[in-house]
Amino acid sequence: MLKPVYRENRLKKVIDVNVPQPESFLAIRGIRLTARDKEICVFLQQWRYANVKQLAKKFGTSTPAMYRRLDKLCRASILKHEKVLADKPGVYRCLPKGRMLADTNLPPVERISEHFFRHTVAAVDVALALEQESPRLLSEQELRSDKGINVFSTQKGKREHCPDIIAYMPDGKVVAVEVELSAKNKERIEGIFRWYFQRSEYHEVRYYVPGEAMAHRILSYGGSRDYVKIYMLSTMREWKPPQKSLEFGG
Known part of the structure; x- marks a missing residue:
């Protein structure tokens, strides 16, 4: 008997951020995703990538609080942090799960x-x-x-x-x-x-x-x-x- 195959497209169940929803709506790999996580992924897909200070400014939170959230998203393989230039802060970009969560149909950023x-x-x-x-x-x-x-x-x-x-x-x-x-x-x-x-x-x-x-x-x-x-x-x-x-x- 064949076992069912579970694919990452289960993330397609994400919410529309314009429609009121419960704060927590989906759990994956020990992280509970929220509407804010979707908004972060949408922003990163729109602008390709951004650093933690830019994301904190965008979403009106402190840099340490944003860093903690981004770290969790990275550990869940939703985002990736990359240090590109030695004299500049590293940036975050969406991995395939993050792109699914964003659901923007914008092209991926495979490398910086x-x-x-x-x-x-x-x-x-x-x-x-x-x-x-x-x-x-x-x-x-x-x-x-x-x-x-x-x-x-x-x-x-x-x-x-x-x-x-x-x-x-x-x-x-x-x-x-x-x-x-x-x-x-x-x-x-x-x-x-x-x-x-x-x-x-x-x-x-x-x-x-x-x-x-x-x-x-x-x-x-x-x-x-x-x-x-x-x-x-x-x-x-x-x-x-x-x-x-x-x-x-x-």
């Missing part, structure tokens, strides 16, 4: 690239700052998936430009967000601005940069247009170029 690591972590910081303005956010992960917009599809074997984040503001404004950490050449920056100029759906383009040198570079290559705003990553506040002092003859 050192090349994109700093950019992804910065994009999460920007997303958390943007949430203070109460928008609906779409990540690049979502935009390049089936949830995204048709203009971001691959054409002739080459991917079109895609914002790092799109923010749908409460006032109806649509904001495209670019997180710029490395110095792109003039042609590439100007090409991105031409791409935005041809699309009327965006009311504003925000560039988040690490310093004034990058801000001036963006400004000089087309960022002086009225709909382009430049923000500093260190403060998450809009940057304005210094006004040149007027010299008056004696």
